[in-house]
Amino acid sequence: MPSDRLRESIVPMGRITFGREDFMARLGELDGASKLVTCGDQDIPRPPEEARELAELIGCPWVLVTIFPVWKILSL
DSSP states (O other): OOHHHHHHHHHHHHHHHHSSOOOGGGGGGSOGGGOOEEEETTOSSSOHHHHHHHHHHHTOOEEEEOOOOHHHHHTO
């Protein structure tokens, strides 16, 4: 990819993604009674350990979602 195109596309997206304010410290301000954190067992961008941490900071439950392959369901 030409460097000028890279500067006009990927670089601004990186600034938006990684330059944003960190709100982790404010999660406790949310009403945990009306929240639920869910996470897939194979989630890479937000792995289960991070989902559990988010739920603890919010003060709400969390659920780990596991997807079974069809062949496992049919063999039950």
